[in-house]
C-alpha cells in the first residue's frame with residue numbers, strides 16, 4: 001500500500017499572507033489526519049516563507065500519523081530535525097533562493113557529506129530519505145550513503161504525463177526496480193496530482209509513500225479538503 005503524506009507548506013503560505021493564524025496550520029494538519037491522511041510533510045526553507053521552524057516544533061506535538069520534514073541539511077536544519085525528531089527526514093539539495101525544489105541529489109559527488117548526515121539522523125532514530133532524480137546511478141549512490149529510502153523527484157513525470165505518460169514514467173520504473181533490487185524504500189513527490197497519481201502508483205513497484213502539497217491544496221479549493229484527501233486515498237489503493 002502507498003501512504004499519502006500531505007505537504008502543508010501551502011497552508012502556511014496562506015496563513016503568512018496576512019500575518020495572523022488563519023488558516024490554522026495545526027488544525028488543518030489534524031483535520032487532514034481525521035480525513036484519512038496518513039502523514040504530514042513540511043519543507044521549511046531558510047527564509048521561512050511558508051513553514052516556520054517553530055511550526056515544525058508545534059506540529060510534532062500534534063501529528064499522530066507520520067511526520068516527515070524535508071529540506072537542505074544545512075547546520076540550522078540539522079539542529080532543528082535533531083531537536084524535533086520527526087518520523088522521517090528527507091534531504092533535498094535546494095538552493096537558498098529556489099522557488100521550489102528543482103533537482104535531486106548527485107549522490108555520487110556528495111556521497112561523503114550525505115553519508116555523514118544520514119548517520120547523524122539514523123543514530124537519532126529518524127528514518128532517512130534522499131531526494132533523487134529517476135536515475136539508476138543516483139539510486140546506487142543513495143544506497144552507498146546508508147539511507148533507508150529515496151524520494152523520487154516526480155516533476156519530469158508530471159510534466160510529461162499529459163502528452164506521453166508511458167515515456168514519462170519509464171525512468172521512474174527503472175529507478176524503482178533498482179531501488180527494490182538494492183533493498184531501499186521508495187517515496188515519491190513533486191507536482192503529483194489527482195490527474196497523474198493513479199497511473200504513477202499503479203506502475204511503480206514498491207512505492208511506499210507519496211508526499212503531495214501544491215496540487216492537493218489547489219484541488220481542495222474546488223472540491224474540499226476532506227473529499228480530495230479521500231479521492232487520493234482511493235487512487236492509491
Ligand SMILES: CC(=O)[C@@H](O)[C@H](O)COP(=O)(O)O
Nearest residue numbers: 009043070092100101189190
Ligand atoms: C521536495 C519537494 O519536492 C517538495 O517538498 C517541494 O519542494 C515543496 O516545497 P515548496 O512548497 O516550497 O514548493
Ligand SMILES: NCC(=O)COP(=O)(O)O
Nearest residue numbers: 007189190191211213214
Ligand atoms: N516531497 C514532495 C512534496 O512534499 C510536495 O510537493 P508538491 O506536491 O507541493 O509539488
